[in-house]
Amino acid sequence: MTDEPPPPDSKLTRSKQRWASEHKFITGQDARAAQGRLPPGQHLVRDWPVLDLGRQPDVAPERWALALGGLVERPVTLDWSGFMALPQTRTQSDMHCVTTWSRYDNAWTGVSTRDLLDLVQPRAEAAFALLHSYDGYTTNVPLADFADAAAMAVHSWDGKPLTRAHGGPARMLIPHLYLWKSAKWLRGVEFLSADKAGFWESNGYHMRGDPWAEERYS
Ligand SMILES: Nc1nc2c(c(=O)[nH]1)N[C@H]1C(S)=C(S)[C@@H](COP(=O)(O)O)O[C@H]1N2
Numbered sequence: 001m002t003d004e005p006p007p008p009d010s011k012l013t014r015s016k017q018r019w020a021s022e023h024k025f026i027t028g029q030d031a032r033a034a035q036g037r038l039p040p041g042q043h044l045v046r047d048w049p050v051l052d053l054g055r056q057p058d059v060a061p062e063r064w065a066l067a068l069g070g071l072v073e074r075p076v077t078l079d080w081s082g083f084m085a086l087p088q089t090r091t092q093s094d095m096h097c098v099t100t101w102s103r104y105d106n107a108w109t110g111v112s113t114r115d116l117l118d119l120v121q122p123r124a125e126a127a128f129a130l131l132h133s134y135d136g137y138t139t140n141v142p143l144a145d146f147a148d149a150a151a152m153a154v155h156s157w158d159g160k161p162l163t164r165a166h167g168g169p170a171r172m173l174i175p176h177l178y179l180w181k182s183a184k185w186l187r188g189v190e191f192l193s194a195d196k197a198g199f200w201e202s203n204g205y206h207m208r209g210d211p212w213a214e215e216r217y218s
């Protein structure tokens with residue numbers, strides 16, 4: 001799957017690149033000692049900040065499609081009605097952004113990644129997933145994390161359709177990893193045998209991104 005040219009530079013994007021080189025926000029806390037619900041170095045917010053590369057694609061559901069391919073037995077491209085016809089899962093989870101904010105108790109509706117995997121049947125060699133977005137963004141995750149019980153492609157938050165600013169009509173949600181792994185405006189998932197860095201992973205950020213282990217930077 002080919003991605004659009006890299007999106008425009010923004011002040012936040014440049015700051016985040018600098019934070020990676022300075023290893024900013026690392027507390028060095030022992031992950032095993034981290035108790036409770038807030039990962040080390042994080043603080044709680046009540047609103048829901050918007051973070052992206054500064055280009056928010058306007059994808060109407062009628063034009064939206066999700067291509068699932070790569071190392072799978074049955075590559076599938078889902079249109080909106082095909083996606084919505086899949087089993088619908090409701091969950092509640094916390095989100096943790098690498099810029100140090102966390103937000104509790106987000107109610108999601110969407111399609112569980114396990115149901116997507118059942119559909120395409122990844123081959124034995126598939127070990128990583130590369131997520132592709134309509135704004136040209138990419139991010140990579142190990143297949144085991146993609147297949148986590150709480151991971152899903154979501155279309156609703158708090159009972160309402162996901163807004164364009166937050167990645168609507170549909171985005172990935174992998175709540176046990178930092179939020180940059182949760183690709184907004186999702187358009188494709190490519191299953192690979194070898195790990196391949198996405199946008200932030202090519203700019204100093206971690207290949208896995210576990211907030212409890214403070215896997216912020218590479
Ligand atoms: N397509 C796309 N997905 C993206 C991004 C992006 O720039 N483009 N930014 C990531 C980052 S760095 C974060 S923190 C979250 C922010 O999601 P939110 O704006 O809904 O809070 O989206 C992630 N997913």
Ligand SMILES: [Mo]
Pocket residue numbers: 051097098099179180
């Ligand atoms: Mo982020």
